Amino acid sequence: MKKWNELPKDIQCNEVKKYYDLLQTQKGSLLCKRIFDILAAGVLLVLVSPVLLVLGIWIKLDSAGPVIFQQVRITTYGKEFKIFKFRTMVNNADRMGTQVTTKGDARVTAAGKFLRKSRLDELPQLFNILKGEMTFVGTRPEVPKYVKHYTAEMKATLLLPAGVTSRASIEYKDEERLLENAKDADEVYINQVLPEKMKYNLQAIEEFSFLGDIKTMFDTVFAVLK
DSSP: OOOGGGSOTTTOSHHHHHHHHHHHTTHHHHHHHHHHHHHHHHHHHHHHHHHHHHHHHHHHHHSSSOSEEEEEEEOGGGOEEEEEEEOOBOTTGGGSSOSSOOTTOTTBOHHHHHHHHHTGGGTTHHHHHHTTSEEEESOOOOOHHHHTTOOTTGGGGGGSOEEEEOHHHHHTTTHHHHTTTOSSHHHHIIIIIHHHHHHHHHHHHHTOOHHHHHHHHHHHHHHHHO
């Protein structure tokens, strides 16, 4: 982690400082976390490479557009990066509506429905993990327009890399249903869903441990299978 006075000025606030101090006591766990990320992501990429190929062909045959969807998200210290996901919506879907997905969203393709439900659309993020832009367990990366609505305390989640999964992801795995009947999905997400998810994310920082991350990964697998 960077020294406190090296952090972006908007993160250097009292609300974030208490989380920063807690993480400073977990340097060993943070090192184990990064080593695990590199080793696990590398091994998984080799093992699932045939699956990546098959899914890529299916996506290409299912609808027009690129196999990989790239979108600007926010990670450690507020840095922007391009997240990699298998495309689950029609091409240029982000220009056709909100940046959150609601249940029954007409932009989702046939292949996309399966990929989203099984979370296989997240597999390309293994490359983001190797690059150090993401980690296996951490706050899901938001698009810049939503990060602008973070409270001072919420910015504490930017002390660590964005994650593929988290306790909030498990608890809100049916997020699309919550936004199903919203007249303004963006407004509901910003004012209702995001604050609730952040309670889990901030608690995860308070209780952070490497073994806790491993447990969250297993819990995610069980939640998807369930």
